[in-house]
Amino acid sequence: MLTRLKGGHVVDPANDRDGVGDVFIEDGTVVEAPAPAREADETIDCTGLVVMAGAIDIHSHIAGGHVNTARLLLPEWHRAFSSRPGETALSKVGWTTEETGLRYAEMGFTTVVEPAMAPSSALHAHLELADTPIIDKATLVVLGNDDLLLEMIRAGESDAAIADYVSWTVASSRALGVKCINAGGSAAFKENVRKFDFDDVVPDYGVSSRQIMKTLQSAVKTLGIPHPLHVHCNNLGVPGASSDAIEATIKAAEGDPLHLAHIQFYGYGTEGKRRFSSRGQKLAELVNATKEVTVDIGQVMFGQTVTISSDELRQFAGAKQASPGKSIIFDHEANGGGVVPMDYKKKSFHNALQWAIGLELFLLIEDPSRVFFTTDHPNGAPFTTYPDIFALLMDRGVRARWLEALPKSVAKMTSLPEIEREYTLGEIATMTRAAPARLLGTADRGHLGAGAVGDVSVYRPGDDKAAMFARAAYVLKDGDLVVRDGAVVKRKFGRALTLRPEPDKAMQTRLDRYFDDKYGLSSRWFEVPEGALGREEPFKVMPCRA
Amino acid sequence: METAWIDGKPASLEEALRAAGTLLGKARQPLVTGLRTDVAGVRAAFLLALRAGGIVDHAKSAGLYPFIAAARDGGAFLAAPGEMRRRADRVLIVGDEPATIGADLLRMLAETTPDLGVRSRGAGRSFMAVSRQTVTLPGGVESDHLDCASDDVVDLLGMVRAKLGGRRVGEGAVGDEVVETVARFLSEAGFAAIIFSPSEFGEIGTEQIFGLAEDLNQTTRASTLLVVADPDALGAALQATWTSGFPLRISHGRGEWEHDPALFSSERQIAKEGEADVVVYVDALAGADTSLPPPEKPTILIAAGSGQTSGAKVAFKVGAAGRDHDGVLYNARFGDFVATSAETKSELPTAAGILDALASQLGENAEKAA
Numbered sequence A: 001m002l003t004r005l006k007g008g009h010v011v012d013p014a015n016d017r018d019g020v021g022d023v024f025i026e027d028g029t030v031v032e033a034p035a036p037a038r039e040a041d042e043t044i045d046c047t048g049l050v051v052m053a054g055a056i057d058i059h060s061h062i063a064g065g066h067v068n069t070a071r072l073l074l075p076e077w078h079r080a081f082s083s084r085p086g087e088t089a090l091s092k093v094g095w096t097t098e099e100t101g102l103r104y105a106e107m108g109f110t111t112v113v114e115p116a117m118a119p120s121s122a123l124h125a126h127l128e129l130a131d132t133p134i135i136d137k138a139t140l141v142v143l144g145n146d147d148l149l150l151e152m153i154r155a156g157e158s159d160a161a162i163a164d165y166v167s168w169t170v171a172s173s174r175a176l177g178v179k180c181i182n183a184g185g186s187a188a189f190k191e192n193v194r195k196f197d198f199d200d201v202v203p204d205y206g207v208s209s210r211q212i213m214k215t216l217q218s219a220v221k222t223l224g225i226p227h228p229l230h231v232h233c234n235n236l237g238v239p240g241a242s243s244d245a246i247e248a249t250i251k252a253a254e255g256d257p258l259h260l261a262h263i264q265f266y267g268y269g270t271e272g273k274r275r276f277s278s279r280g281q282k283l284a285e286l287v288n289a290t291k292e293v294t295v296d297i298g299q300v301m302f303g304q305t306v307t308i309s310s311d312e313l314r315q316f317a318g319a320k321q322a323s324p325g326k327s328i329i330f331d332h333e334a335n336g337g338g339v340v341p342m343d344y345k346k347k348s349f350h351n352a353l354q355w356a357i358g359l360e361l362f363l364l365i366e367d368p369s370r371v372f373f374t375t376d377h378p379n380g381a382p383f384t385t386y387p388d389i390f391a392l393l394m395d396r397g398v399r400a401r402w403l404e405a406l407p408k409s410v411a412k413m414t415s416l417p418e419i420e421r422e423y424t425l426g427e428i429a430t431m432t433r434a435a436p437a438r439l440l441g442t443a444d445r446g447h448l449g450a451g452a453v454g455d456v457s458v459y460r461p462g463d464d465k466a467a468m469f470a471r472a473a474y475v476l477k478d479g480d481l482v483v484r485d486g487a488v489v490k491r492k493f494g495r496a497l498t499l500r501p502e503p504d505k506a507m508q509t510r511l512d513r514y515f516d517d518k519y520g521l522s523s524r525w526f527e528v529p530e531g532a533l534g535r536e537e538p539f540k541v542m543p544c545r546a
Numbered sequence B: 001m002e003t004a005w006i007d008g009k010p011a012s013l014e015e016a017l018r019a020a021g022t023l024l025g026k027a028r029q030p031l032v033t034g035l036r037t038d039v040a041g042v043r044a045a046f047l048l049a050l051r052a053g054g055i056v057d058h059a060k061s062a063g064l065y066p067f068i069a070a071a072r073d074g075g076a077f078l079a080a081p082g083e084m085r086r087r088a089d090r091v092l093i094v095g096d097e098p099a100t101i102g103a104d105l106l107r108m109l110a111e112t113t114p115d116l117g118v119r120s121r122g123a124g125r126s127f128m129a130v131s132r133q134t135v136t137l138p139g140g141v142e143s144d145h146l147d148c149a150s151d152d153v154v155d156l157l158g159m160v161r162a163k164l165g166g167r168r169v170g171e172g173a174v175g176d177e178v179v180e181t182v183a184r185f186l187s188e189a190g191f192a193a194i195i196f197s198p199s200e201f202g203e204i205g206t207e208q209i210f211g212l213a214e215d216l217n218q219t220t221r222a223s224t225l226l227v228v229a230d231p232d233a234l235g236a237a238l239q240a241t242w243t244s245g246f247p248l249r250i251s252h253g254r255g256e257w258e259h260d261p262a263l264f265s266s267e268r269q270i271a272k273e274g275e276a277d278v279v280v281y282v283d284a285l286a287g288a289d290t291s292l293p294p295p296e297k298p299t300i301l302i303a304a305g306s307g308q309t310s311g312a313k314v315a316f317k318v319g320a321a322g323r324d325h326d327g328v329l330y331n332a333r334f335g336d337f338v339a340t341s342a343e344t345k346s347e348l349p350t351a352a353g354i355l356d357a358l359a360s361q362l363g364e365n366a367e368k369a370a
């Protein structure tokens, strides 16, 4: 079947398109314009509308044990418990796999990456993803606090052996990439260490966070995993120490690709009478100057949310600020983690400055292909706040109005009021489509060239950018019309994008023995068999680099 | 081989599905419970309840609710068994249920010693039980025993918390010396693991135990290991949470998932005063032996056991997940879901298959009526 999206303003930076034209989709895939004589089976009139590829979210906690615990911890924000339904951002999220898929699709997002899958929770994460409708999904698997990696580094094992272990982990968990979260920090916390810097060593192992991070960065490169190592730095949220940690980490990239997650949470200094200040400008300059790194923001927006993280050390510390005052802390194999509710308040100097620092970073980092659009959902804010963030980036009038509503002391501590930049539609498309596809190594999406998957979002432009991005006029998923006027009209299931590296057989034998001897667990329990997910084609395999 | 019955008489699968569909179609308040099945079966059960406007619960969710309620009201510290095997140098056994429903876990901890962490490895692992019964560990491993009835355990732990916090410890059922002993045992640990069964202590007692773990973590490291009698109920609760936002006891009677821990509990609904008028009862794991709900409520039974057909209006014999067919099951030892391969080849239908067939039957009926 041939579908024609007719006469829209096509914004497709990956193919240098920015003008009125058509997009054709045949049997789920974007195709070249057919011969003039051929009639399309279906024509969608896009006159006056903006046509982009489906958006890609590279970092959003949507599935797995910790996310599910957060649902358990905060039932009162679900509709049935809320005295004023729809009043809080989280109640809008709906907080289920079903709502996650539908709400993303309605905003024109068609691919979302769950960035913190524990190897021991891989099947669980994929079961949730298999229940998340419409969108395609992918996961990053977490290493860097696991006994085996630390022991291999301590023992001076070969790069090849370590790469093989990483390869096994990616293959058995069906991941698209690798993440490290406060490398060594959770392992140190289990030894009762309460503060852990980039050059601190994990007790007993004598291995530093830097060593762990560099080891994983190199293994990812050796294996040809397209997505660079995805790093959650040490000292998240700590004024001064957070910005020291991210600076040291960025400098340690040393010419090889590295992705730094939710950098807003590291843009904190200790200046001012409250000992809390913005280092947004300085951090943006460092990112601008370090071409091998990419970053996402983790923008804070105001309202009730819940933080979910495998950074057990920092979540334990943050539990003291939990609002409401309750949290769940996990001591699992490897990372563990924590779930801590958070209520970001407009009236709070601290929260308002966090909001401003996120926007400084978005606006001062010059290259939209190296800065990615995230709230670290739900850590900075639920993903349902995205339309407001698009408006804040694209319209300085909107920023000025928001700033006015914040404590006066905040405006003095941020360069935000002086920043004039407004993101163009092309830059938005780069940041949310073209660049994420390149970063993830998923060449089949993020653009509208021939051969791309038929994932398309069409928006009704207007002065109110939040309204424009909240409700897509049309969304096509693999060529099927799934959203019309901001509402889902067809429910289907997407797939999980995975790599399929082939680890050495000897590594399987070694891990069979290791998990059995050390933990009393079967290594097979870490696997995600295709047949376990109850969907016809649950995976789509993406190639590694040769 | 007979696999379906109507009023206790053998029937074809098609006839039985039709009879069950009719029964559900007429029901004012369907209830889907039992829920002893794999992830595919639970997924299908939710779909059926969604189509039928029904209530869903697991028959044994009452054993979980003290944990669920305590965790969502006050938070928790939770550990994985495998990590505690490698790290816990002190194990506090709280109450009498760990020795029965947690026997496997205790055996694993008794048969191993911590090998991770400068603070915790080297000195072996010591055990202390505050319980009524003495705890016998395998291999002659010793456990100190402080005699304490379940009712008094919670008080004792409260006094331990007061002592750890430097507050005055009031008079209690146990002497100050015991309080001091437990406090020292835990606070001197490199990593303390507290093992308990939430159903033994209820919500308030469970909150006290999580609170103790929280207090300990101000200065040292500690966490808890839960033991539950029905791990598949925990799996069903997790799945309900991602599907509906709530840990079981949910209803789709008003067009969206609603949660009411009292109103929608299986125990209440199955009893005479419950609103449910048709019960779909799923009992499809190995070792199926759950007794039928009372016969005054018409029941559609989906069971892996034999000889469970009498009393049910319609009955289906299905395979047990993980034994007769592959399935994903919650594994307490792993602390998460595990894909489990069948032990034998079986021609029996799956619980998920029957539930899906019932759900699509309701879908068709709804279309015909429209």
Ligand SMILES: [Zn+2]
Pocket: A059, A061, A115, A116, A261, A262, A376, A379
């Ligand atoms: Zn994150």
